[in-house]
Structure formats: structure tokens, C-alpha cells
Amino acid sequence: MFLIGLDRAGKRNAFDSAMLADLSLAIGEYERDEAMRCAVLFAHGEHFTAGLDLLELTPKLASGGFQYPSEGIDPWGVSKPRRTKPVVVAVEGTCWTAGIELVLNADIAIAARDARFAHLEVLRGIPPSGGSTVRFTQAAGWTDAMRYMLTGETFDAAEALRMRLLTEVVEPGQALARAIEYAERIAKAAPLAIRATLQSAFQARDEGADAALSQLNELLFGLIRSEDLREGVMAMMQKREPVFKGR
Template identity: 30%
Template sequence: MDASVLFSIEDQVACITLNRPAKLNSFNREMALLLQQLLHTCHTSPEVRCVHITGAGKGFSAGQDLAEVTDPDGPGMQRILSEHYNPVILQIRRLGKPVVAAVNGVAAGAGANIALCCDIVLAAENASFIQAFSKIGLIPDSGGTFFLPRLIGWQKASALAMLGDKVSAAEAAQMGMIYKTLPEENFTAQTMAIAKQLATMPTHALALIKQAMNSSLSNTLETQLHQEDQLQQQAARTADFKEGIQAFMEKRTPVFTGS
């Protein structure tokens, strides 16, 4: 039996593929825990400088596998969020490397919110996003009530959470929910090209950008300005900063090592 999450490393990009295509890559416990393990590998591996997450088949992820929710021997709702999804969201946000979500089809429920917590979200033109929770009497989880209002504003986020409207990739890009859409043809190659570009960039600086963005979600302006000062000083001490300056002066393309 194939693993529920596939993993490989290509040109310093960790390729993570949600792999339950017959279930539109809906999550069960095995899949969620395996994804956590692989994200930890991405955190610790010096070979990895960027992470690319996509789905096998026609969907990115339809969210939680409801068969597991109704299974009397399953983990139950009292464990699904705390043990399955919340650790994944925190791992992605704390990972000191850029994470690209390549949304190749439907992203619903927790599947949508896992995508939206990533650093750069790219969607195929045929993809869609659905906050499907209210349709079965639940609330958006996996950071949905945190990220969505910050991405698209209170009114749109509230309406999408309550109504459960299907949002096309084009609409998602227009409202600022995602970075951009790409043609369905050669979608994976195009998103991997962006991930590989990130992997050649000054990795430490990208990690500091991510740290600053995370802090901005709760900092005051004064506190954020102070943190920018501190992080900028860290960035200025890296070998990549020295290389960037030297390459600029010599009118050549810099070669960053992530140090």
C-alpha cells in the first residue's frame, strides 16, 4: 500500500504530496501524523531549503475524512484538532524555511486552512477553496478563524465561514486569499520552479522574514519596528548578505548558500 503522504527531496526542495487521491486526500490520523513527521524532517534536514506541498490526483485536500469522525474506535473530535491539525499548522508557521502550497484542485475544510497558513499559496485555475464546516454544523478550524480574516478582511471571512461558499482560484487571488493562479497545464512544474527559486535564495533571511511576519500578527507597531531592527541586524551578519553585497558591486548573480 502506498504511503498516505509521499516525500522526496529535489534540488533542496522537500516535495510533500498528500496521497489519498481516492478520498480527495482527506485526512485520517495516519496521514496527519505522517505529515507531522515529514515536516519535522524538513525542519531538521540541512538538505532542505524550501518545502512544496501538493495533493495527488484531482484534489489538494478535502479536509477531514468524516468516516474517521463517525468511527466509534476513532480518535474523536476531542483529539482530532489537538493531535492532528493544530500541530501541523504550528509546524508550518514555525518552520524556518519557506513553505509553498501548490493547490492543484479542491481545498476544503482543514485542507483549505492548511494551504492558507503556508507562506506562498499557488493555485491551479481549476482549484477551489471551501470553508465547508458550517455545512455540517462545525466552525472553521486549523487556523481558519485566524488566517482568513487577516488575509481577506473581516466581512468576507465571516461570510465565507458562515455560508460555506465555494471560492474559485481566480476569486481567491482577486480577494488576496492566495498569491496567484497558474494554468492547470504543467502546474506542478511551474510551482516547483518557484519552490526551487526560493531554495536558491538567502535561506536565513527568508526565515527571518517569516519570523517577522508571524510576530506582526500580534505586535504593536512600536514592538514590530524594534523586532525589525533586531532581525535586520541578524540578517546583516550572514554570509549571504556579504555575498549579496559583493555580487551587486561586481555586477554578477549572487550565489547564496543559506548561511
């Protein structure tokens, strides 16, 4: 398991350029580490993140001066290359703007019952730019997503769960532990099958259902002779836990 912690607690974990680069590099490192099968993204301190630090970032963004490192991966999955391995997010405290978009780009998202969410971009003079205009509307529906993106209104974890931004809501202080439980379960599954599942789901989201359906047989046939498939079948027959090697 690969743990990634947002750590700028004195600034409510708001992303400056250094923090953006570090998160991008961490996800890139996770992608390249064959031993790591699931990542958990959490935050140090009382806040998940207050979003982008516009005081620091605005001049760089305006001049085109910020780019993700060449070895990094966009944590929001807006620009390519995109991640191919699963990410579970644990949310405690404030989750504003870009934080919501990290949640929407995760595969499983756990939040504490007292977590609070808000899309504040339009109150700062910019649009949501981490994928919410697509993913929030897809998850919650047009009217719910627009209510929050166009007003900056705060909503709680129960509302986020209702709108399908979250997988589960837990008691305060328990989000990370629950996220790790999910990651441990994912890590026991076949890595090649996990990647194929994500690839198909991402393709459906990005290119539409027909494009993803047209590639399903190719994904299946690509794994039909894998060691992992043989191990999965043998484990089922022998009534034991499988041990997958990603081959």
C-alpha cells in the same frame, strides 16, 4: 527543494490520523534538513484535499486521542512549534475546509483556474479550526470571509485570488510546475535572510505590528556579520549570481 505530496487519492486526500501525522513529520523533517531551503506542498490525484476525515477523526478528537508526533510540526501553524522555513502550495481540484487553511498558512499559493474551494465546517457541526477564523478574515476582510465560513458556499480560484488567499492562478495542470518555479527562486536567496523575513512576518501576524517592529533592528544586527551578507554584497559588486551557504 523539499516536495511534500498529499497521497490518499481514493479518499479525495481527506486527512485521517495517519495522514495528519505523516504531513506533520514531513514538515518537521524539512525544518531539520539544512540542505532544504523551500518546500512545495501538492497533492496526488484529482483533489488537493477534502479536509478532515471526520468519520475517522471525530472519535479520536473527542477523546483527545490525537496528537502530532513529537518530531512533527503542525502543518496549519496553529500549535507550537511552528515552521521557520518557506512553504509554497500548489492547488489542483477540490480544496475544502482544512485545505483552505493550508493555503492560508503557506507563504505562496498557486491554484489552477478550475480549482474549487469551500469552508464546509459549519455544515458538519464544527468551526474552522486550522486558522481561518484569523487568517481568512485578515486576508479577505470580515464580510467576504464570513460569507464563505458561515454558509459553506463554494467559490472558484478567481474569487480566491480576489480575496488574497492565492498568489497566482494558472491553467489546469500547471500549478505544481509554477510552485516549483517559485521554490527554486526562493532557494537561491539567502537562507538566514529568508528565515528572518518569515520570523518578522509571523510575529506581526501573531503578536501585532508593534511587537514585530520592535525586533527588526535585532534581526538585522544578527545578520550583519554573516557570511551570506558578505557573499551577497560581493556578488552584487562582481555582477554574478550569489552562492549562499546559510552562515
